[in-house]
Amino acid sequence: MTGASAGIGRAFATALAAAGYAVTAVARREDRLAGLLAELGPGHDHLAADLATPDGLRVIAERLSEPYTLLVNNAGIAVHGGFAETPLEDSLAVLDLNCRAVVTLAHAFLAQAGPGSALVNVSSTLGFTPKPGLGVYSATKAFVTSFSESLWHEQKARGVHVLALCPGVTTTESQDADGVPSWLVQTPGEVVARALRALDGREGPTVVSGRPNAVLTAVAGLLPRRTAVSLLG
Secondary structure, eight states, X not given: XXXXXXXXXXXXXXXXXXXXOOOEEEESOHHHHHHHHHHHOTTOEEEEOOTTXXXXXXXXXXXXXXOOSEEEEOXXXXXXXXXXXXXXXXXXXXXXXXXXXXXHHHHHHHHHOOTXXXXXXXOOGGGTSOOTTOHHHHHHHHHXXXXXXXXXXXXXXXXXXXXXXXXXXXXXXXXXXTTSOGGGOBOHHHHHHXXXXXXXXXXXXXXXXXXXXXXHHHHHHHSOHXXXXXXXX
16 A cells, blocks of 8 residues: 555555555655554554655565555655646656556566455546646556556456546645535545445446546546646646
8 A cells, every 4th residue: 555644545544454454554754654553553564665766666566576465556746837847857756656656566566466456556537637737647647547447458367456546636635625616525535435345346447536526527528638628727
């Protein structure tokens, strides 16, 4: 479980622990992970690692050589602002965490995954509808969704389920919901509950969390691309 110290990741960790999973929580901040483990109780583990760095990614990929039945690739970041005005290293960091880390850990997990295992890659509704001001983030989530859908098909014969989870606006530390209609905003717990239902029902390859988000995503897909991008801009 990556990105486990806050938001959707923390909600995943607590829900999975309550469901009887032995959770290995991964995040950058040791102090937050220690607090999470204290909340989860005995029988769980944590690893502090920065998945945007080669060393951090290597440590977690090596850990995945052990048998795990579920991997939730949740860690991700976004950089707000126009692309040309944003420092290049910031945009490349988004690519490293949102794409490189997802691919690396998915590969390590699938190498040892057995029948009944599952991989959840947390994407976003912005993977369907690019948003100016979040251009690199939107593009990485489009990648995650497409990548996950291909894996879903490839892994079916092995009995391994792959799911792209696409939340919309969610109340987390890193996401500002100011100005967004309340009916469009979900809590991390609501997103995770939808994901767990999808896993139980082997839904997929892509699940949009929340009926309003699903409807808006479908409608946006019917619009001309220039219209959809202009509206989101």
